[in-house]
Amino acid sequence: QKEVEQNSGPLSVPEGAIASLNCTYSDRGSQSFFWYRQYSGKSPELIMSIYSNGDKEDGRFTAQLNKASQYVSLLIRDSQPSDSATYLCAVTINQAGTALIFGKGTTLSVSS
Amino acid sequence: EPEVTQTPSHQVTQMGQEVILRCVPISNHLYFYWYRQILGQKVEFLVSFYNNEISEKSEIFDDQFSVERPDGSNFTLKIRSTKLEDSAMYFCASSEGGGWTGELFFGEGSRLTVL
Numbered sequence: 001q002k003e004v005e006q007n008s009g010p011l012s013v014p015e016g017a018i019a020s021l022n023c024t025y026s027d028r029g030s031q032s033f034f035w036y037r038q039y040s041g042k043s044p045e046l047i048m049s050i051y052s053n054g055d056k057e058d059g060r061f062t063a064q065l066n067k068a069s070q071y072v073s074l075l076i077r078d079s080q081p082s083d084s085a086t087y088l089c090a091v092t093i094n095q096a097g098t099a100l101i102f103g104k105g106t107t108l109s110v111s112s
Numbered sequence: 113e114p115e116v117t118q119t120p121s122h123q124v125t126q127m128g129q130e131v132i133l134r135c136v137p138i139s140n141h142l143y144f145y146w147y148r149q150i151l152g153q154k155v156e157f158l159v160s161f162y163n164n165e166i167s168e169k170s171e172i173f174d175d176q177f178s179v180e181r182p183d184g185s186n187f188t189l190k191i192r193s194t195k196l197e198d199s200a201m202y203f204c205a206s207s208e209g210g211g212w213t214g215e216l217f218f219g220e221g222s223r224l225t226v227l
Contacts, residue, residue, distance in 0.1 A: 034215065043203055043218040044155060067158055088155060090216075098168035099145060104154040 003037030004091050004103035011015045012109045019076040021106050026070070032097055033065055034090040035074045038105065044088055048074070063064045114138040116219035119206050124225045125194055129145065133189045133222045135204030145205040145216060146179065147160045148172070160186065162210060194226045 003026040013019045021035075032051050034108040036044035050056045050063040050072065072091075076083055086105040093099045117136045125131050146158040159179055160168045166179065176192045185186050186207075191198055201223050205216040 032213075038155075043221050044216075046215055046217070048142050049215055093157065093168060098162075099157050099160040100148075100154040100216060 002030075002091075002093065002101060004089055004101055006087075006089050006103035006106050009102055009107040010109050011106055012111065013079050013081060013083060015110055016111045017077045017079050017110075019083070019108055021074040021076075021087050021089075021108070021109070023072045023074075023103055024070055025089075025091045025095070027091070028067075028070065029048045029095045030093075032092045033072045034100065035056070035061075035063060035072075036088040036090055036102070038086045039090055040086075044102075047087075047103060076108075079103070079108075081110050081112045084108055084110045113114060113141075114115075116204055116206055116217055118202075118219035118222050121220065121224055122223045122225070124227065127196060127226055131191045131194055133191075133202050133204075133224070135185055135187045135189075135206075135219055136185050137204070138208075139185075141206035141208050141217070143167075143182070143210045144179075144205045146189045147205060147218075149164030149201045149203065149221075150200045151208050154192060158189070160210075167210075178225040191224075194224075196226050199224055199226045 020084045038044045047072045048063045050065045058059045060077045064073045086107045089103040090100040119134045120199045144161040151153045159173045201221045204219045
């Protein structure tokens, strides 16, 4: 059974702080990794993708991947109240990438 | 901006009834997916579809479920005989590429309530 694990939270940070979200996955064959954001009652929306080891930055967001440790993380700098949402880690289901499987998500709360 | 559209937004049905959920993927996308999310739980993969056939399905996607692309724009999920535990939000998603580039774009969801 392939699994994607995340701490469910809630993770609470003050406005302007750095939020750090973590994810581990069970299948060493997974090739592509994604972070989605889901506001309450809404559908997931893609924030970032990462395919190779290291860091990838996009604005206030940085994704980090370590395939040897089967670990993916997302850093959100200068957190804003509008960042308050559930962040879902997603991983390709197999080497062919025929679908994504999701973790349960980490709920982030940014207080002003 | 192109988007995935789903209908209906909410459907209430009696246990044992058949339900069809409809989706219009983004027009140049070739890969289509159905996911579901039971309230308070994680987004669960049901099925992926490419080139008019199922490319992957999960254990959840048993014989009561089927998918179809009846024309060039719609992608449907049929639940043959609904059960109480089928109550969930069902999300359709599409992607331009599969495999490594499978960045999924989700519709707003169809909430199914089975009584």
